[in-house]
Amino acid sequence: PIQLKPIYLNTFSVPLALSYEVDLWGRVRRSFESAGAQAQATVADSQNILLTLTADIAVNYFLLRSLDGQTASLEGDLQLRGDSVRILQARYGAGSIPEMDAAQARAGLAGARSDLADLRRQRAETLDALALLCGRPASSFTLTASPLAGSPPAVPAGLPSSVLERRPDIAAAERNLAAKSAQIGAARAAWFPVVRLTGQAGYLSGQANNLFSMDSLAFSLGPGASLPLFTAGRTAAQVRQAQSAYQESLANYQQAALTAFKEVEDSLAQITFWTAQAAAQADALASARRVTELTQARCDAGLLTHFEVVTARRAELQQERQTAELTGRRYAATIRLIKALGGGWKE
Numbered sequence: 001p002i003q004l005k006p007i008y009l010n011t012f013s014v015p016l017a018l019s020y021e022v023d024l025w026g027r028v029r030r031s032f033e034s035a036g037a038q039a040q041a042t043v044a045d046s047q048n049i050l051l052t053l054t055a056d057i058a059v060n061y062f063l064l065r066s067l068d069g070q071t072a073s074l075e076g077d078l079q080l081r082g083d084s085v086r087i088l089q090a091r092y093g094a095g096s097i098p099e100m101d102a103a104q105a106r107a108g109l110a111g112a113r114s115d116l117a118d119l120r121r122q123r124a125e126t127l128d129a130l131a132l133l134c135g136r137p138a139s140s141f142t143l144t145a146s147p148l149a150g151s152p153p154a155v156p157a158g159l160p161s162s163v164l165e166r167r168p169d170i171a172a173a174e175r176n177l178a179a180k181s182a183q184i185g186a187a188r189a190a191w192f193p194v195v196r197l198t199g200q201a202g203y204l205s206g207q208a209n210n211l212f213s214m215d216s217l218a219f220s221l222g223p224g225a226s227l228p229l230f231t232a233g234r235t236a237a238q239v240r241q242a243q244s245a246y247q248e249s250l251a252n253y254q255q256a257a258l259t260a261f262k263e264v265e266d267s268l269a270q271i272t273f274w275t276a277q278a279a280a281q282a283d284a285l286a287s288a289r290r291v292t293e294l295t296q297a298r299c300d301a302g303l304l305t306h307f308e309v310v311t312a313r314r315a316e317l318q319q320e321r322q323t324a325e326l327t328g329r330r331y332a333a334t335i336r337l338i339k340a341l342g343g344g345w346k347e
Contacts, residue, residue: 027189034182041175048168055339057133059332060126062148066328067123069147073321074116080314081109087307148327151278152334155271159345164260167342173253180246187242190228190235260340267337274330281323288316 085105092102131141164170228235295312298304338344 027186027192030182030185030189034179034186037175037179037182041172041179044168044172044175048172051168051339051343053133055335057130058335060130060133062328062331062335064123064126064130064143065146065148066324066331067119067126068145069324069327070321071116071119071123071145072147073317073324074112074119077314077317077321078109078112078116080310080317081105081112084307084310084314085109087310148324148331151327152331155268155334155337156345159341161261163341163345164257164264165342167256167260167340170253170256170260170342173249173256177246177249177253180242180249184239184242184246187235187239190238263340264337267333267340270333271330271337274326274333278323278326278330281319281326285316285319285323288312288319292316 085102088097088102088105091097092099127141127143128138130143131138134141292309292312292315295304295309299306299309
């Protein structure tokens with residue numbers, strides 16, 4: 001019998017495959033546009049978070065300073081109430097006034113102490129909120145008391161509505177809308193054939209020492225096309241889904257724009273009315289201070305007692321407390337307007 005000897009062949013190859021899709025219908029281009037718009041929307045979302053955080057810090061800071069001013073006024077009022085209690089108690093002991101007047105003074109002193117404790121509680125809570133917003137432990141975060149002074153910056157007249165375009169939330173909504181629009185084009189391109197250019201190149205040899213020689217070079221190149229003939233309505237459903245997602249993004253964009261206008265109008269209304277109230281409050285404070293001066297002058301002339309001076313001074317301190325509270329509200333309204341405008345009114 002004839003015996004066949006086995007033959008062993010070794011093949012060495014270094015292949016490289018390439019594929020390129022000819023974007024005739026814009027599927028790749030629209031997909032790239034959608035991904036880029038989504039990335040921009042994510043950046044805008046991060047900027048919106050940063051803007052919100054900054055505004056919250058500013059609002060809480062000026063609230064803290066407003067509470068410092070109210071506390072200083074109430075501490076002065078508390079001291080004067082203590083003087084009134086001592087004066088009225090002495091007059092009651094001398095029999096010149098009924099006990100009811102002294103009891104009412106003591107009740108007022110106790111109420112002022114309660115209000116002061118509540119203000120200090122509010123300050124402690126506001127300080128803790130600031131520590132949290134700043135990423136600091138509340139136990140080690142402190143701010144020295146400093147009453148709020150001055151007035152917030154004036155809002156220029158005639159602000160164009162175009163400044164709202166830089167709001168991060170509106171920018172994110174617009175970029176999401178652009179991404180959904182691009183996805184519609186990418187979904188529609190699935191109805192058309194996909195044309196690809198595929199190629200292979202490399203070295204092929206039966207001997208390792210001749211693998212990278214020119215004789216071992218091998219390559220091939222050819223076009224290819226594919227078109228799904230039956231998808232059971234999958235492509236049409238994907239197009240409808242993309243269109244529905246676009247309509248949803250459009251509604252979100254419109255809602256973001258309406259919310260922006262509402263926030264701006266609310267902040268402007270607060271600034272307008274509180275500015276008018278601040279002007280009236282300034283007149284009230286000036287009048288209270290004048291009453292204190294006149295009362296002190298009449299007391300020095302012996303026409304009034306020290307008790308009337310204390311009463312006038314208490315009224316003045318009450319006006320100072322209301323002024324400090326109103327100033328804090330004006331600063332907060334201005335900060336909310338800056339946030340509503342996307343960071344300010346400068347170009």
